[in-house]
Amino acid sequence: xxxxxxxxxxTGLTVQRRGKTLLGPIDLRLERTGLTVVLGPNGAxxxxxxxxxxxxxxxxxxxxxxxxxxxxxxxxxxxxFQSPILLRRSVAANLAYPLSLARHPKALITKQVAQWxxxxxxxxxxxxxxxxxxxxxxxxxxLARALISDPKLLFLDEPCTxxxxxxxxxxxxxxxxxxxxxxxxxxxxxxxxxxxxxxxxVLFLKSGRIHESGPAASCLTTPQTPELRAFLNGDIVE
Amino acid sequence: MTDIWQGLxxxxxxxxxxxxxxxxxTLRSLQVSLxxxxxxxxxxxxxxxxxxxxxxxxxxxxxxxxxxxxxLPPVVVGLLVYLLLSRSGPFGVLGLLFTPTAMIIAQVIIIxxxxxxxxHQAMRELWAEYHDLLISMNIPSRARIWTLIVDGxxxxxTAALAGFGRAIGEVGAIMIVGGNIDHATRVxxxxxxxxxxxxxxxxxxxxxxxxxxxxxxxxxxxHALSGTERGSRW
Amino acid sequence: xxxxxxxxxxxxxxxxxxxxxxxxxxxxxxxNSGLSDVLLPVIKEDTGLDVQLLIVGxxxxxxxxxAGDVDAILVHSKASEExxxxxGFGTHRREIMYNDFVLIGPDSxxxxxxxxxxxxxxxxxxxxxxxxxxxxxxxxxxxxxxxxLWATAALDPxxxxxxxxxxxxxxxxxxxxxxxxxAYIMADRASWLNFGNKGTLALLFSGxxxxxxxxxxxxxxxxxHPHVNAAGATSLETWLVSDKxxxxxxxxxxxxxxxxxxxxxxx
Numbered sequence: 001x002x003x004x005x006x007x008x009x010x011t012g013l014t015v016q017r018r019g020k021t022l023l024g025p026i027d028l029r030l031e032r033t034g035l036t037v038v039l040g041p042n043g044a045x046x047x048x049x050x051x052x053x054x055x056x057x058x059x060x061x062x063x064x065x066x067x068x069x070x071x072x073x074x075x076x077x078x079x080x081f082q083s084p085i086l087l088r089r090s091v092a093a094n095l096a097y098p099l100s101l102a103r104h105p106k107a108l109i110t111k112q113v114a115q116w117x118x119x120x121x122x123x124x125x126x127x128x129x130x131x132x133x134x135x136x137x138x139x140x141x142x143l144a145r146a147l148i149s150d151p152k153l154l155f156l157d158e159p160c161t162x163x164x165x166x167x168x169x170x171x172x173x174x175x176x177x178x179x180x181x182x183x184x185x186x187x188x189x190x191x192x193x194x195x196x197x198x199x200x201x202v203l204f205l206k207s208g209r210i211h212e213s214g215p216a217a218s219c220l221t222t223p224q225t226p227e228l229r230a231f232l233n234g235d236i237v238e
Numbered sequence: 239m240t241d242i243w244q245g246l247x248x249x250x251x252x253x254x255x256x257x258x259x260x261x262x263x264t265l266r267s268l269q270v271s272l273x274x275x276x277x278x279x280x281x282x283x284x285x286x287x288x289x290x291x292x293x294x295x296x297x298x299x300x301x302x303x304x305x306x307x308x309x310l311p312p313v314v315v316g317l318l319v320y321l322l323l324s325r326s327g328p329f330g331v332l333g334l335l336f337t338p339t340a341m342i343i344a345q346v347i348i349i350x351x352x353x354x355x356x357x358h359q360a361m362r363e364l365w366a367e368y369h370d371l372l373i374s375m376n377i378p379s380r381a382r383i384w385t386l387i388v389d390g391x392x393x394x395x396t397a398a399l400a401g402f403g404r405a406i407g408e409v410g411a412i413m414i415v416g417g418n419i420d421h422a423t424r425v426x427x428x429x430x431x432x433x434x435x436x437x438x439x440x441x442x443x444x445x446x447x448x449x450x451x452x453x454x455x456x457x458x459x460x461h462a463l464s465g466t467e468r469g470s471r472w
Numbered sequence: 473x474x475x476x477x478x479x480x481x482x483x484x485x486x487x488x489x490x491x492x493x494x495x496x497x498x499x500x501x502x503x504n505s506g507l508s509d510v511l512l513p514v515i516k517e518d519t520g521l522d523v524q525l526l527i528v529g530x531x532x533x534x535x536x537x538x539a540g541d542v543d544a545i546l547v548h549s550k551a552s553e554e555x556x557x558x559x560g561f562g563t564h565r566r567e568i569m570y571n572d573f574v575l576i577g578p579d580s581x582x583x584x585x586x587x588x589x590x591x592x593x594x595x596x597x598x599x600x601x602x603x604x605x606x607x608x609x610x611x612x613x614x615x616x617x618x619x620x621l622w623a624t625a626a627l628d629p630x631x632x633x634x635x636x637x638x639x640x641x642x643x644x645x646x647x648x649x650x651x652x653x654x655a656y657i658m659a660d661r662a663s664w665l666n667f668g669n670k671g672t673l674a675l676l677f678s679g680x681x682x683x684x685x686x687x688x689x690x691x692x693x694x695x696x697h698p699h700v701n702a703a704g705a706t707s708l709e710t711w712l713v714s715d716k717x718x719x720x721x722x723x724x725x726x727x728x729x730x731x732x733x734x735x736x737x738x739x
Contacts, residue, residue: 054374056370056373056374074376075376078374078375079370079374081370081371085367085368085370085371087368087371087385087389088389089389098375101375101377101381324539324540324541325539325540325541325697325699326538326539326540326541327539330540331699333699335541336495336524336526336541417495417524417526418526418527419495419524419525419526420524420525421522421524422493422524432527434644434645434648435500435504435642435643435644435645435648436504436644436666436667436668437644437647437648437651437667437668437669437670438668438669439668439669440668
């Protein structure tokens with residue numbers, strides 16, 4: 001499957017709030033394949049960066065140019081938030097929600113919901129209210145709901161913070177499968193181990209700007225800037 | 239004290255003998271107030287939800303006016319509706335004055351702001367919770383409102399029941415626009431006012447107890463039907 | 473649940489179809505007498521008319537008539553009625569029957585009005601002693617009558633002090649207030665006899681011819697309000713002046729007392 005949503009070209013992206021610059025200016029080209037990991041200290045603007053690319057953060061300056069029209073582009077992305085936002089409905093209804101909005105036939109929805117629920121280990125919990133799930137189950141459900149409509153581009157904002165090892169492992173497996181199936185992934189994380197396991201490309205954000213970027217293999221082993229080097233060493237970067 | 243006791247006794251006999259007049263005015267009370275509730279809800283629930291999610295220029299003013307309208311004096315509403323529906327008024331040709339329809343119109347005006355305001359407050363919370371997700375999924379405005387209404391149904395039910403409570407217990411407006419005509423527009427509250435006027439406190443109080451019982455039953459029935467009190471569901 | 477609600481909506485609209493109806497504004501005192509409960513079923517049987525009563529004060533009844541919101545009125549305030557007909561709102565005024573007003577007060581009767589010779593004397597006694605008095609104060613026929621009586625006694629309620637309580641309410645509500653205050657009040661005999669919350673109140677003075685209370689029937693002018701049920705109003709009038717009406721009105725008693733005297737005359 002060719003990912004015709006990408007490449008994406010971002011130029012001069014800037015987000016300011018109350019006179020303070022939170023992000024940018026950022027220039028970036030996002031290629032069709034790969035899994036980009038966004039690294040950076042707290043307050044570097046990782047969340048704002050993801051939301052700005054996704055189009056849900058108001059830009060003060062800059063443009064996003066997709067390979068498709070903007071309207072098409074919006075329909076082919078999904079976002080997984082740090083603390084999962086689940087609808088006050090059952091597991092099945094949460095999974096079905098994006099599909100029914102897109103007016104898929106009912107039989108197809110039921111089938112896909114069952115498949116995804118099984119895949120994230122909630123096959124027996126279809127009718128359980130989503131708020132009764134454990135933290136890991138909630139995040140897996142949010143991820144499955146994001147992937148069920150087969151997005152071309154998936155954003156994840158520190159999805160595994162606060163999760164146990166097993167849930168993290170399951171989520172990473174799902175992500176790698178999705179990547180192989182052609183979904184472009186951008187993942188913000190704190191977890192250097194996760195970055196090493198998943199990344200094909202690294203963006204290091206500091207003070208709202210891309211401080212260093214490149215293929216994961218080089219960035220994570222031979223960082224060019226002292227800040228990224230310090231960050232990878234586990235030192236505090238301001 | 240004796241009056242209250244006699245009221246209880248009279249309420250008891252009215253109910254156990256299924257007094258024909260009582261049944262008639264009780265059904266009419268329900269008919270008028272439930273119709274007003276349905277119409278007001280159709281307007282107020284989407285409007286209150288829309289207010290919660292939409293930013294526009296006069297939003298704060300609109301909300302302030304809405305909250306102020308929650309306290310509309312029913313008598314004034316009644317008088318205005320009377321003047322509008324009177325044969326000499328702008329809508330006189332419709333011939334609606336002194337009919338249950340006129341009473342429904344007055345009650346819709348009284349309870350719509352109340353339901354919309356409670357809806358707005360409840361929906362604001364839900365919207366804060368859902369905001370990022372629904373924006374991210376790029377859902378059209380109408381579908382957003384619908385999602386909030388479906389998932390906030392419990393709060394909306396509370397809003398609607400508050401509206402129903404105000405409608406079924408209202409007397410000032412429907413007395414003026416309905417006229418309290420026996421077998422045509424007499425409802426529980428206007429009958430209570432009438433019997434109080436005649437000094438028949440026992441009967442008035444008896445009807446009052448029936449009214450309270452009715453309001454409680456409707457609340458219980460609606461809660462039971464919608465299953466909102468079952469903990470396992472939303 | 474939605475289906476239930478829709479069904480209830482249907483019931484509302486179904487409930488709007490009506491038989492031939494005639495709306496008549498009547499005074500509280502007429503309705504409180506209980507006479508309407510006797511007359512209406514017979515009227516329905518004889519004329520097929522479903523008479524819907526709007527029970528209001530005379531002032532409001534006249535307003536409803538002026539606006540064309542009723543088909544006829546039955547009230548008791550001669551001067552206003554004549555002005556109403558002269559203004560072209562009604563076709564004519566037909567006297568039907570009368571009852572009388574009585575003076576009510578605490579059974580201890582501190583003003584001693586029971587010994588008064590005339591109604592004017594009785595009111596003078598109350599005013600001189602500044603005994604609590606409740607007035608309807610609602611521009612009703614009864615209220616207008618009371619004001620006229622004060623005028624006969626050469627007294628002006630506008631100058632009265634706190635003992636004079638205009639409550640702005642119907643007959644029953646005013647009687648409730650008088651009962652609570654232990655005050656004097658003027659009421660029509662019918663409302664008084666049917667009143668259920670007498671407490672320590674008692675009938676203290678009656679019988680002065682000035683207290684007679686004439687009820688008159690006025691059909692609303694169809695030239696002014698073409699939508700009114702003029703035919704119905706005419707057939708109701710024919711019934712109200714018939715021998716059958718005479719029999720029922722004169723024969724109506726409460727606690728063994730006749731309340732109304734039929735005196736319908738020619739137009």
